[in-house]
Amino acid sequence: MYREVAKEQLMPKNFVFYKPEEHQQIIDNLEKSKARAIICATGRNPSLAGGVYPFPLIEDGDFNIPSVYMTEEEGKRLLAYIGKQVTRKSISRRIPGAIDNATGVTILLIIAELLNDYSGNKQIEIVAFNGEDYYDVTGQMKYIIDNQGNFDNILLNINIYGAAYKDGKSTFSFFDLPYMINQKVLKIISKYPGIVEGV
Numbered sequence: 001m002y003r004e005v006a007k008e009q010l011m012p013k014n015f016v017f018y019k020p021e022e023h024q025q026i027i028d029n030l031e032k033s034k035a036r037a038i039i040c041a042t043g044r045n046p047s048l049a050g051g052v053y054p055f056p057l058i059e060d061g062d063f064n065i066p067s068v069y070m071t072e073e074e075g076k077r078l079l080a081y082i083g084k085q086v087t088r089k090s091i092s093r094r095i096p097g098a099i100d101n102a103t104g105v106t107i108l109l110i111i112a113e114l115l116n117d118y119s120g121n122k123q124i125e126i127v128a129f130n131g132e133d134y135y136d137v138t139g140q141m142k143y144i145i146d147n148q149g150n151f152d153n154i155l156l157n158i159n160i161y162g163a164a165y166k167d168g169k170s171t172f173s174f175f176d177l178p179y180m181i182n183q184k185v186l187k188i189i190s191k192y193p194g195i196v197e198g199v
Contacts, residue, residue, distance in 0.1 A: 001040045001057060002075050008045060012060035012135035030065060037088055038067035041075020061135045066090060104128075104160040122155065156181065171198030 010023045030038065040057035058067045068090050108126050115124060130139040156177070163170065172189055174182050174197070189195040
C-alpha cells in the first residue's frame, strides 16, 4: 500500500465513534483480497500518530491480515520488485506508551491521592478509559451504557492525554466549556509558565 491509499492511518473497522467510509472500503477490499500480508509505505504527516515517521497504517485487533510499515523512500525501492517473489520477516513486540498514556494514568493516581480528604458538594469521578485509539473502545462503551440518563448531571469532563511531553509545554484546550469555568482555568494556568492554552 503506497501513496494515496496510505496517506493516513486507517481507523479500526469496529471503532464506533469515528468510521470514515473511505477507511471502511479500504479495509473491506483488503479482507476480500485474501492477501496473506500487507506492506505499507506511509508518508510524513505530523498530525497523525503523534507525527511518527513512518506511521503504522493499520492498528486494529479485529483485522486479521498481518501488516508491516516502512518509509515512503523504502516503499519506492520496493516498487521495483512488483511481480517478483519476496520474503517478509516481521518481528514485533509490545512496549508501554509513556505519554500515550502512562503519564495520564500516573496523574489520575496523584489526583486521587490529593482528593483523599475532599468533602466538596460536587461528586468527582476518576475514570481510566482504555484509550480513544483502542480498536473496540470497550471502556467508553461500558461507561456510556452505565450512565444512560445521567449525562445532564455532568458539569465538566477533563481528559488528560500526552501529559509531561518533555519537548513542549503542557496545554489546556477548551471544548464547549462554560465561560466562567473557562476564565477560572485560564487564571489558574497563568501562574504556571510551563502551561499554556491549546487549540
